[in-house]
Amino acid sequence: xxxxxxxQALRDEMKTKIGVRKDGEYxxxxxxxxxxxxxxxxxxxxxxxxxxxxxxxxxxDIVVSQTGCIGICQFEPVVEIYDAxxxxxxxxxxxxxxxxKIVAQHVVNGNPVVEYTIGANAx
Amino acid sequence: MMQELSMNILDVAENSVRAxxxxxxxxxxxxxxxxxxxxxxxxxxxxxxxxxxxxAADPFFTTRNTRKVxxxxxxxxxxxxxxxxxxxxxxxxxxxxVITAYFVRSSIDLMPLGDINExxxxxxxxxxxxxxxxxxxxxxSEMILDTREFRRILEGIELNDPKVSKFxxxxxxxxTSDLFTGR
Numbered sequence: 001x002x003x004x005x006x007x008q009a010l011r012d013e014m015k016t017k018i019g020v021r022k023d024g025e026y027x028x029x030x031x032x033x034x035x036x037x038x039x040x041x042x043x044x045x046x047x048x049x050x051x052x053x054x055x056x057x058x059x060x061d062i063v064v065s066q067t068g069c070i071g072i073c074q075f076e077p078v079v080e081i082y083d084a085x086x087x088x089x090x091x092x093x094x095x096x097x098x099x100x101k102i103v104a105q106h107v108v109n110g111n112p113v114v115e116y117t118i119g120a121n122a123x
Numbered sequence: 124m125m126q127e128l129s130m131n132i133l134d135v136a137e138n139s140v141r142a143x144x145x146x147x148x149x150x151x152x153x154x155x156x157x158x159x160x161x162x163x164x165x166x167x168x169x170x171x172x173x174x175x176x177x178x179a180a181d182p183f184f185t186t187r188n189t190r191k192v193x194x195x196x197x198x199x200x201x202x203x204x205x206x207x208x209x210x211x212x213x214x215x216x217x218x219x220x221v222i223t224a225y226f227v228r229s230s231i232d233l234m235p236l237g238d239i240n241e242x243x244x245x246x247x248x249x250x251x252x253x254x255x256x257x258x259x260x261x262x263x264s265e266m267i268l269d270t271r272e273f274r275r276i277l278e279g280i281e282l283n284d285p286k287v288s289k290f291x292x293x294x295x296x297x298x299t300s301d302l303f304t305g306r
Contacts, residue, residue: 002298004273010287011280039130063283
């Protein structure tokens with residue numbers, strides 16, 4: 001059984017290390033559409049896949065969050081990535097399997113995965 | 124339709140988030156002897172007016188202006204009714220809302236509960252400013268996750284910090300498993 005004492009130990013470990021993230025200190029934002037349409041289409045495992053992939057890569061300056069209905073329900077699950085300069089990339093029909101490539105190519109190296117974007121899938 | 128009840132719960136709890144709640148409570152109570160599964164989602168958000176409450180389970184009624192349908196509660200209600208149960212809503216303006224769904228546990232049409240732990244993790248990760256109390260009951264046993272306790276212990280470290288998120292995921296996995304094995 002996991003206990004709160006373990007959480008205290010984790011806190012103490014984190015506080016001794018420099019670099020604990022402070023609120024608002026993000027290089028990039030990943031927003032997953034989590035309205036009814038997104039959830040029904042599979043947005044939850046997509047969001048979890050992003051969280052786990054960022055954990056694995058120790059990318060602590062990226063925030064994964066949710067947004068409501070983006071208005072393109074037919075393309076769900078939809079993910080929007082906002083770069084540091086505010087540039088937005090919209091990924092559509094995202095699956096957990098596509099997430100590692102998006103993180104490696106876009107989040108880490110700054111090159112959007114064009115074939116997963118709405119521009120490449122609109123027709 | 125959702126594929127599992129945990130997705131309905133996520134969707135309904137998102138309404139609580141949008142209602143400005145600072146505390147959302149989710150309870151899943153399984154009582155095999157009574158052949159009953161009860162799911163309750165309550166919040167201290169803005170609540171609904173009598174008019175909104177009357178229409179809350181109408182799929183063509185929504186308070187949002189981004190679209191003309193609101194399917195979260197109708198889907199949840201349908202899931203309960205398909206499994207021989209029902210859904211109740213209680214709400215007061217300024218006080219909050221309580222949604223309770225009852226399911227016949229042995230119903231062949233009962234949707235699987237699915238990955239409820241992932242739903243709870245998602246809610247906490249995406250809404251670190253809100254507190255969640257998650258109760259999972261099976262017969263006489265109960266497991267509770269209360270983010271207010273977590274927040275107090277963490278002393279300013281965010282609930283959606285990657286290491287904390289992982290702790291919460293492991294906490295839920297291990298303690299849910301213990302709940303069912305009786306440890």
